[in-house]
Amino acid sequence: MRAPEVLSFREFRAGLAAVLRRVQDPDADPVFVGAHRKPEAVVLSVARYEQLLGAAQQRADVDEALASVRAEGLEPSAAGLALLDGVADGSLSTAEARERVLARCRR
Known part of the structure; x- marks a missing residue:
């Protein structure tokens, strides 16, 4: 950079x-x-500012979900963590992550 x-x-x-x-x-x-x-x-620009706020909120939401899972005494697999990281960084929508989890469960 x-x-x-x-x-x-x-x-x-x-x-x-x-x-x-x-x-x-x-x-x-x-x-x-x-x-x-x-x-x-x-x-x-305001659009860029809103994009940054949205990304920060998405990361916070994923971190909160992960903390909730861990509070239950569970630890996601490496694949699960990768999906959460994809959602957090915006490269994967929650719907896409959900479909990937469901596809793994259907096997």
């Missing part, structure tokens, strides 16, 4: 309109702002 480009507050103020246009692209990297090139603030 490369270090982010950090705009000075002066550069940010002077180019505010351009920065706002830049972060609106769904694939755009966030823009860091700070003094002496030390990041102190981040500008990103």
